[in-house]
Amino acid sequence: MHQLTLAEIARGLADKKFSSEELTKVLLARIAQLDPQLNSFISLTEDLALQQAKAADARRANGESGALLGAPIAHKDLFCTQGIRTSCGSKMLDNFKAPYDATVVAKLAAAGAVTLGKTNMDEFAMGSANESSYYGAVKNPWNLECVPGGSSGGSAAAVAARLLPAATATDTGGSIRQPAAFTNLTGLKPTYGRVSRWGMIAYASSLDQGGPLARTAEDCAILLQGMAGFDPQDSTSIDEPVPDYSAGLNGSLQGLRIGVPKEYFSAGLDPRIADLVMASVEELKKLGAVVKEISLPNMQHAIPAYYVIAPAEASSNLSRFDGVRFGYRCEDPKNLEDLYKRSRGEGFGPEVQRRIMVGAYALSAGYYDAYYLKAQKIRRLIKNDFMAAFNEVDIILGPTTPNPAWKLGAKNNDPVSEYLEDVYTITANLAGLPGLSMPAGFVDGLPVGVQLLAPYFQEGRLLNVAHQYQQNTDWHTRTPTGF
Numbered sequence: 493m494h495q496l497t498l499a500e501i502a503r504g505l506a507d508k509k510f511s512s513e514e515l516t517k518v519l520l521a522r523i524a525q526l527d528p529q530l531n532s533f534i535s536l537t538e539d540l541a542l543q544q545a546k547a548a549d550a551r552r553a554n555g556e557s558g559a560l561l562g563a564p565i566a567h568k569d570l571f572c573t574q575g576i577r578t579s580c581g582s583k584m585l586d587n588f589k590a591p592y593d594a595t596v597v598a599k600l601a602a603a604g605a606v607t608l609g610k611t612n613m614d615e616f617a618m619g620s621a622n623e624s625s626y627y628g629a630v631k632n633p634w635n636l637e638c639v640p641g642g643s644s645g646g647s648a649a650a651v652a653a654r655l656l657p658a659a660t661a662t663d664t665g666g667s668i669r670q671p672a673a674f675t676n677l678t679g680l681k682p683t684y685g686r687v688s689r690w691g692m693i694a695y696a697s698s699l700d701q702g703g704p705l706a707r708t709a710e711d712c713a714i715l716l717q718g719m720a721g722f723d724p725q726d727s728t729s730i731d732e733p734v735p736d737y738s739a740g741l742n743g744s745l746q747g748l749r750i751g752v753p754k755e756y757f758s759a760g761l762d763p764r765i766a767d768l769v770m771a772s773v774e775e776l777k778k779l780g781a782v783v784k785e786i787s788l789p790n791m792q793h794a795i796p797a798y799y800v801i802a803p804a805e806a807s808s809n810l811s812r813f814d815g816v817r818f819g820y821r822c823e824d825p826k827n828l829e830d831l832y833k834r835s836r837g838e839g840f841g842p843e844v845q846r847r848i849m850v851g852a853y854a855l856s857a858g859y860y861d862a863y864y865l866k867a868q869k870i871r872r873l874i875k876n877d878f879m880a881a882f883n884e885v886d887i888i889l890g891p892t893t894p895n896p897a898w899k900l901g902a903k904n905n906d907p908v909s910e911y912l913e914d915v916y917t918i919t920a921n922l923a924g925l926p927g928l929s930m931p932a933g934f935v936d937g938l939p940v941g942v943q944l945l946a947p948y949f950q951e952g953r954l955l956n957v958a959h960q961y962q963q964n965t966d967w968h969t970r971t972p973t974g975f
């Protein structure tokens with residue numbers, strides 16, 4: 493039963509082949525048996541899950557239906573869950589029980605989804621390897637010596653290992669797409685403003701966006717349907733109608749114009765990944781797509797701009813964790829300043845402290861123009877590049893990551909080398925565009941992802957293209973050995 497996708501679960505529940513309660517029990521047992529190898533969960537919510545599963549079964553017995561009614565999922569541990577620990581992967585929030593549900597959590601619960609638990613993540617979503625969590629690193633089910641990607645590594649490892657069919661995640665600079673690529677999943681970062689950020693603990697507010705991680709585009713459509721929509725509680729939420737994503741999956745790709753940016757094929761890209769990217773282009777050509785080389789000339793500036801803007805926003809957002817209002821407080825503070833300093837010094841891990849220092853520096857009076865303002869100007873140039881490209885093509889295709897998953901610990905002494913791995917994903921966040929990563933092959937037994945980008949609010953187009961690709965390839969069906 494653990495092999496079923498969300499779409500298959502919805503059909504099985506509708507046909508009364510099994511109940512949500514039965515399925516939930518199977519998955520909880522599987523998590524108990526296999527998760528010790530992966531460390532993909534921070535908290536399990538067995539009681540809540542069984543209660544929600546029974547309620548979903550009762551709703552179905554009363555004639556209700558819906559693709560998410562009774563579907564087991566998990567939430568990245570930065571979505572606030574009422575009365576349940578919401579740690580953000582940090583010692584700072586180890587004792588924090590959210591007083592309310594995030595909009596995404598509330599919407600999915602209302603649709604009947606069953607929450608199995610809260611998934612592990614990089615501390616405050618800072619990282620590309622899921623090694624910075626206070627709760628320990630997450631392991632990649634494809635190779636337990638490798639990272640699963642980050643920061644949504646717990647959601648990715650759990651779904652890839654078939655502990656559950658799908659999970660929520662967030663993407664500030666690639667944290668949905670990159671772990672999807674590293675674990676052979678499909679992951680979608682929606683347009684900025686498509687999914688409410690209310691109750692999602694902020695990392696970099698102008699970049700953060702929640703979205704689905706699942707095995708197929710079809711399942712991402714189902715989960716996104718439950719997450720998307722206007723929320724008056726989030727001032728950056730956009731009041732734009734949500735299309736029926738599942739209904740759009742079967743559109744023809746005849747005449748679809750795919751742009752492949754020439755800048756993507758620079759020296760840093762593993763040539764074996766470049767070959768798999770081109771193979772995916774050939775596959776889409778067979779389905780009627782036409783391919784064109786395009787240019788994103790400012791892409792080379794994206795990493796420096798992102799690693800100024802994201803830490804700048806983080807330094808401001810994380811100032812609320814002061815030992816007074818939320819979370820961790822040091823023992824026996826001498827005075828108020830000591831309380832602030834030691835609570836933050838002891839509560840935050842090294843990567844978070846590094847980002848806060850970089851951000852505070854970039855925002856300080858003497859350096860604001862040189863760093864923060866400059867980075868914002870680059871951000872606009874990157875957006876302009878995309879706008880020009882989308883005058884010529886319908887989607888942009890390329891690698892999700894320059895390399896496959898690396899060994900645990902390999903980059904621990906060199907944070908910049910980890911930042912460089914984000915080169916293909918962060919531009920979509922800087923521009924606010926939707927992006928999807930889908931499985932496209934293997935290198936040394938490790939999964940490789942191809943990224944598709946589309947114009948604002950064209951999540952449906954991304955899902956359509958990925959679904960058609962998945963109807964004609966079987967990369968996404970491969971399962972890691974041992975799971």
Ligand code: GLN
Nearest residue numbers: 617618619664665666667
């Ligand atoms: N790796 C990027 C960072 O560390 C992106 C993380 C994310 O998307 N949350 O900032």
